Amino acid sequence: MSNFEYIDNDQALRAFCDKVAPDRYCALDTEFVREKTYYPLLALIQLATETSQACIDPLKINDFSPLVELFENQQMLKILHSPSQDLEIFYQRFDALPSPLFDTQLAASVLGYANQIGYADLVQRLCDVKLEKKFTRADWSKRPLSEGALDYAMDDVRYLIEMQQKLQAELQQRGRLSWVEHDFRQMTEKSNYSLDLSLLWKKLRGVQKLKGKALNNADQLCRWREQFAIEKNRPRRWMLKDEDLVDIARFAPASHADLSQIGNLSADYIRKNGDAILQVLEQAKKIDPEDYPKIRDFNKLNTQQLAIADCLMAMSRVIADDNHISLASVTSKKEIDQLAAGNTNTRLHSGWRYEMLGQQLIAFLEGNVSLRCEQGRLKL
Numbered sequence: 001m002s003n004f005e006y007i008d009n010d011q012a013l014r015a016f017c018d019k020v021a022p023d024r025y026c027a028l029d030t031e032f033v034r035e036k037t038y039y040p041l042l043a044l045i046q047l048a049t050e051t052s053q054a055c056i057d058p059l060k061i062n063d064f065s066p067l068v069e070l071f072e073n074q075q076m077l078k079i080l081h082s083p084s085q086d087l088e089i090f091y092q093r094f095d096a097l098p099s100p101l102f103d104t105q106l107a108a109s110v111l112g113y114a115n116q117i118g119y120a121d122l123v124q125r126l127c128d129v130k131l132e133k134k135f136t137r138a139d140w141s142k143r144p145l146s147e148g149a150l151d152y153a154m155d156d157v158r159y160l161i162e163m164q165q166k167l168q169a170e171l172q173q174r175g176r177l178s179w180v181e182h183d184f185r186q187m188t189e190k191s192n193y194s195l196d197l198s199l200l201w202k203k204l205r206g207v208q209k210l211k212g213k214a215l216n217n218a219d220q221l222c223r224w225r226e227q228f229a230i231e232k233n234r235p236r237r238w239m240l241k242d243e244d245l246v247d248i249a250r251f252a253p254a255s256h257a258d259l260s261q262i263g264n265l266s267a268d269y270i271r272k273n274g275d276a277i278l279q280v281l282e283q284a285k286k287i288d289p290e291d292y293p294k295i296r297d298f299n300k301l302n303t304q305q306l307a308i309a310d311c312l313m314a315m316s317r318v319i320a321d322d323n324h325i326s327l328a329s330v331t332s333k334k335e336i337d338q339l340a341a342g343n344t345n346t347r348l349h350s351g352w353r354y355e356m357l358g359q360q361l362i363a364f365l366e367g368n369v370s371l372r373c374e375q376g377r378l379k380l
Contacts, residue, residue, distance in 0.1 A: 004053035004154050008060040016054050017066035023049035026070060027079045027160035028098060030086045031140035031153055038229045038236065040089050043140035048157040049076075055150050059143065064094055071098040079160045081105050081119045083187065091193040099188040104160060106183060107167040110176050110352055112324040123159045126166050131155050179352030186351070197223045201293055206246040208295065213284075216292040218249035220284040224276065240273075252281055301341060309340035311371055312361050318378045319357050330357050339365070 007013050020026070027048040034040035045056040045067070056067070070076065071090070078098035080086055082105040087097055108117050113125070120131045135152040138145075171177040186192070200222035201207055201215070210218050225245065229236040240248075244263040253259045256274045260267065301309060313336050320327040330353055335346045339361060348358030360380065363369040372379050 004048075004055055004150075006057065006150065007054050008057040010061055010063040013056060013061055013063070014066045016052065017070050020047075020049045020052050021070065021073065021076075023051055024076060025050050025079060025161045025164065026076050026098070027157035027164075028083075028086065029080065029153075029156040029160075030089055031138075032085075032089055033139065033141045034235075036235070038233045039092060040085075041141055042089055042093055044145075044153055046153055046157045048154070048161065050161060053154060053158070055154055058093075059141070068094050068096045071096045074100065077102055077164070079104065079164045081122070081156075081160065082116070087187060088193050091190060095190075097188045097190060097193075101184050101188050102164050102168070103180075103184060103187065104163050104167060107164075107171060107180055109329045110180055110325070110356075111167065111170055111174070112326070112329075115326045115329040119156065122163060126163045127159045129159065176352070179355045182351045195226070197226060198293075200226055204245065205242040209246065210249055211295065212289070212292065213252070214250045215295065216287055216289075217252060217281055217284050218246060219293045220280050220287075221245050221249055221277070224280045228276075240277075248277060248281075254278070254281075301337060305337075305340045308365070309337050312336045312340055312364065314378055315361060315364060315369075315371055315380060316357060318380065319360060323356055325356075336361075 005012070005016060007016055027046075029046045030042060031044040031046075032040040032042050042058045045058055047054050047056060047070075058064075071078070071094070077100055079102045080098070081103065083101070083103055090097055104122060105117060105119075108122055109115060114121065117125075120133070123129050123131055132152065132155075135149045138149050138152075140149075140153070168177065171180065198219070201219040204218060204222060207215070207218060221240070222245070225236055225239045228239045232239070241263070244265060247262045248259070251258070251262065253262060255278070256270050259265055259270045259274050259277065313333065316331055316336060317327055320330055331348055335348055338346055339348060346358075347353050348361060350358075360369055364371070364380075369380055
């Protein structure tokens with residue numbers, strides 16, 4: 001007998017949400033499909049409180065306001081594991097984010113578990129339960145879903161409350177709860193999930209090859225591609241692959257014949273989309289060079305900066321080891337190099353990474369912390 005409700009109508013969703021509204025904890029997860037669409041197709045929402053569990057079928061429900069009310073209930077802690085994709089979907093679908101929030105993956109990372117530990121591994125470590133992987137490749141958009149598939153999906157929330165209780169107790173015991181609270185609050189900021197067309201070029205593979213007019217072309221092509229993908233609700237790579245976009249931006253073709261010389265653009269694709277691409281390039285010419293996007297130059301570190309970066313990395317290893325946490329969970333060589341070069345806008349400047357590591361590295365750079373060797377060990 002299943003210990004969860006299957007909710008596939010508005011009345012059942014309202015009744016369930018009203019029933020669990022007084023509860024203090026709410027575990028959440030989703031199943032979605034996004035291989036062929038721009039927007040993920042939300043296929044299931046799994047929810048568990050300390051009193052009740054439900055598998056919600058969003059393909060059958062029209063009124064999600066009861067669920068949004070739960071999201072906004074500030075007396076109920078929402079517990080998720082590595083929730084970035086779930087939160088993006090909630091924002092896109094409901095214009096709402098669950099708050100307050102607890103991320104079990106982040107909490108485990110701060111406590112020294114494996115870097116970005118998976119849900120199943122964390123369940124086994126904290127709850128001594130080995131989860132099955134029978135339905136990992138299931139198509140969650142198909143109906144009806146088998147009882148086994150639904151039960152498998154519900155496993156993704158059944159253990160979250162128990163894990164949150166154990167992780168929070170350990171965070172409090174080790175004085176690290178305040179480290180993650182800033183990150184948890186930041187996850188519920190809607191601005192993290194809103195689309196900013198002006199930043200798309202930064203995620204373009206191969207963008208480092210471009211500058212000046214070519215980079216401006218890439219910026220404008222990225223904006224066009226994104227809007228095109230949204231209009232068609234298809235993955236952006238289906239609209240124009242990154243490598244082809246970069247080539248178009250670099251060579252700035254002026255005709256269909258020129259476009260035919262680029263990458264793998266088919267004659268059919270050029271016939272359908274060539275005019276639009278050429279129009280984007282024409283409009284790009286009208287932009288003032290002062291307004292072109294600019295890639296921040298990261299000059300190679302000089303000899304002194306390289307030495308400082310080595311010291312910072314050595315300190316980071318010591319601090320990570322003292323805190324029983326993997327260094328990869330806290331920082332990277334790239335961030336350390338940026339810090340040595342004077343960058344004041346890294347992950348080490350805020351949140352739990354600042355509390356654990358960043359403030360000590362900055363103190364070293366300011367001459368307020370020293371590094372020495374004592375009996376074969378580095379000491380701060």
